[in-house]
Amino acid sequence: MTENTRLDASAYRAAEQLMRNNRGDLVHGAKVRPHWIDGGARFWYTVTTGAGRRFVLADPEAGTREPAFDHERLAAALTRASGQEADASALPLSALEFGPGTVSFRTGDGLRWTCALDTYACTPAEAAPPAGFMEPASPDGRHAVFLREHNLWLRSAGDGRERALTADGEADLAYGLSPFSPTVLLNKLGLPGLPPAVAWSPDSTRLLTHRTDQRRVRRTHLVRPMPEDGGEPALVTQRFAFPGDEHLPEGRLVVIDIATGRAVPAESTLPMPLMSPISTGHAWWAEDGTAVYFLQNTRDLRTLWLKRLDPATGEVTTLVTETGPTRVEPAQFGRPMVKVLSSGEVLWYSQRDGWGHLYLYGGPSERQITSGEWAVREILHVDEAERVVYFVAAGLIAEDPYRRSVCRAALDGSGFARITGDDLDHDVTVAAGKEYFIDSASTTNLPPVISVRGWDGAVRVELERADISRLLATGWSAPERFRAKAADGVTDVYGIVYKPHGFDPRRTYPVIDHPYPGPHANRVSAAFDSGILGHEAEPIPALGFVVIALDGRGTPGRDKAFHDYSYQNYQVAGGMEDHVAALRQLAGTRPWMDLDRVGIFGLSGGGFATVRAMADFPDVYKVGVAEAGNHDNRFYHAGWGEAYDGPDYVRSSNVEAADRIRGKLLLIHGGSDDNVHPHHTLRLAERLIALDKDVDMFIIPGAEHAFVGYEHQVSRRRWDYLVRNLLGLEPPEDYRITPTAIDLEMLAELFG
Incomplete structure (x- = not known):
């Protein structure tokens, strides 16, 4: 082996610096967590x-x-x-x-x-032990609630005394339990699972929770080949409904008076296929504590209700109903945009006119508050005295329709205005008392300036200006934001392209596509911080690759038709045909992009899209690394699959498309992945073997879905595979990435 056939170790060292866990050492002052x-x-x-x-x-x-x-x-x-x-x-x-x-x-x-x-x-100082992650504390700080043997218990912060709030919980009929919990990951952090799904009343006297019924839900199994105690393989059993199953988890909301122990159950149940509605913001207390409100869908998601629960009697009444020909969602992603005002009026998000806008129900007249070819992304604050709503919107900046602006409008539909008058992306955190908001203003190539603003938009105090000097010193350069035409030749799609470190326009470089198909999340951020997914791609240019990422049709953040492109059409993998169209357009004006050497990699949905791209476009994508992909949604979460795939799950099965794959493919999966079970990758591998196709595979027995604790090994295997098969070079000899501590900031982002 000569030095001319081996990549220099300096490329791996630069890439290692850019890994997500190291980014905090490179970018200072880019986030404020108040x-x-x-x-x-x-x-x-x-x-x-x-x-x-x-x-x-x-x-x-x-x-x-x-x-x-x-x-x-x-x-x-x-x-x-x-x-x-x-x-x-x-x-x-x-x-x-x-x-x-x-x-x-x-x-x-x-x-x-x-x-x-x-x-x-x-x-x-004398102080009681902190309540911690597993024990949600009351607003007044006097109590915390926790789970014990399927029941809810209360602990006094003053003297530590404990008492049971419920006594009839049992396995598969437990209080405060989320149907799905990333237990393997949480166990690595020393936690038994997720905290109880509860919401304290504003006056700290009552708890909203639910009793989760999974008694008739399918059981699935994993085998831990080497448990933490080193003993014999252990069987891990989950309640895990598949799409089309007759029985899904369901919950019955319950309000508990902590003084008397009186529990008032709702008079009806609601489907709860994946997560707790309390944890996701689909059930909440009125600000004065007089009612509980919750959202409920039909199983096909084409009807959405807002309902009111009387906490004294359990009576449930319907306030708003909306039905449509496709998914009716309270938001395209993120928490629901529904608010019940003290007057009883309802501020309601709907895409009925083709864009995500706000409507007002229940007043003197029902009306649409916002309109236009742009979308409301988040309700920030409603000033009921002034009859004004403040919100985040996207699509108002011609240069980039994903950039967010802070806006206001009167509840009578008049007085629309942008509070942030620049063309930057604004990531907003509203103060606990609603008096102001913290604003992080940036773009993909402009580091954030973070300030406190009043609702008039005026800056009250500047907090931070991000320092990226250490990031630049690694050889990193900001990505170029681009616009291209989708495969239909009409629709605009947007993405980013990174040039390789030490870029020379006289050379040609292999190209790596890094997709995420949604349909519940974007791959590309309009902000400077590229996000959890983007951080996986940022090291790759240091190895000598051009890297692209884009949001094709079927992903969220635009109009309803753009998002609905993936409705019952998940096999398009977030518009991979749009990726191919964009690649060709980009290379037409960037001759340094070598489209004869195109690779692709991704995690989870990105792993699915990687394999699908190689099956549907084998002449384009020659090398792929698919990590923890949900390759066959017939055997994935019902709550996710029925929302974003189906009803013909065979069409989107990568197992059924395996005969069309021709390139070099590395499959990576955690052997203890309790979210996308490892059999997804094993099924695909089995089909490839049956077809007498070569397949490379790396199973990490103790890893869960995010490969926490194994990032260094997954990254090195990924880099090695791309370097060997697209650069035609051997990786640096015996290079090992230094293991890093568990990224608690990333986990906080995942768990909210």
Whole structure:
């Protein structure tokens, strides 16, 4: 093996720097996660700077942003008080609380301290253990609720006393249980599962939950070949309904008075095929606690109801009904856009005119509030006194219809205006008290500027300007946003293209497509942060590839017809024919793109799209790496498959399309994947073997769906495969990616 036939290790080192878990070291000041204090009047957050991790206190009313304390003095004081060395650049503090002249916090060892900000004397503070992820706390902080043996229990924050709230829960008929839980992943974090699905009433006196009935739901099985205790293989059994099954999980909403223990069940049940409606925002308390509202679909998703539950009697009444010829959704993605006002009027999202807009029901007259060839993406705030709704919309910026703007409109349909008047993408977090919002403004090639804005759009205080100098030092360059025509020659589709590191326009480069077909999520972000999916693709240009990604027809974020292209048509894999059309258009003006060397890779739905592209367009896609793909939705979640595939699941089965695959294909799957079970990949491999086709496969016995803890091995195998089969080079000899800690920020994003 000569050096001329092996890729230099510097390419892998640069790519490794760009992996998702390392990105926080490369981009500083790009995110603000607020921790509200004083009811949202102020907040604190952390930011990484050249000096390390810093705690910042923001007061929007005063227009100030300042260090929450003197980090060096606090570190020295904490070192003296605790006897443990505290590093001012990496203080292990959480759960900060600010009092008159003091700050209290919890340290990494679980102890709580109070520090006087005039003398910086730190003293131990008495505090109950934190409720934590598994124990949702009441709004007043006095109680937390948790699961024990299929029942809900209450713990007092003051004295730690526990008592049962329910006593009749049982296996497969449990309280607060989500039908699906990524148990393998959560177990890696030391958690038994998801926390109980509950919503506290605003006054902290009652709980909304549901009793989850899975007694007649199909059982499926996994085998853990080597359990954590090292013993014999263990059988893992799940309740897991397939599309078309007669029985799906269902739930009965229940309201529990925590003082008396009285439980009031709803008079009817609702289908709950995949997730808890409480966890997904499909069931919620009225702001005054007088009612519970919830959304319910028919199984074919063509009818959507808004219903009211009387928490005192369990009576259920219907407030709004909408029926359509295809899916009727309360949002194309994300949380529902439905709000019941104190007047009893209902602010309702609908795509009935072909675009996602807001309607008002129940007032003096029912009316459409917003209209036009653009889409409402999120309701931010309703000022009922002023009769104004504030919301996020996309499609108002001609350059990029995915960029989001903050807008307002009167509830009578008049007075529409954009609050953010620039052409940037705006990612918004509304303050706990609704007085203002935190705005992160960026584009795919412009780093974010984060500020606090009032509802008039005026900046109250600037918080951060992202520093990407370390990112640029890796050889990274911002992607180019492009527009192309879809395969129909009419519809515009949008994407991004990354040039390889050390780009030379006189050379030609192989091309990698990185798809995600939705139909519930976009692959490409309009913001600077490329998101969880995008972070998997960003290292690839360092290896010497052009990388493209785009959102073809069938993905969300545009008009209803664009999204409905995938309705009962999942086999188009998010418009892979649009990807092919875009590739050819891009190469027509970019001769450095070598369309004789095109590869593709993706995870989950992206793994499905990878294989489908190789089957449908074998003359285009020559090499693929398909990771944890749902290759046969006949055997996937009913709640997902029935929403986004079917009813003819054979058409979208990659197993049935295996005879058309001609290129080099690597299949990767976690052997303990309790979401997309590993048999999806094994079925495809079995069919390829039966067809006497070559197949490469990498099964990681202990890995779940996101390969948490195995990212370094999956990435290296992916890179090696693409380098060998598209660059025609051997990977660097004996190169190993350094394992990283579990990406808690990514998990927080996944679990909300």
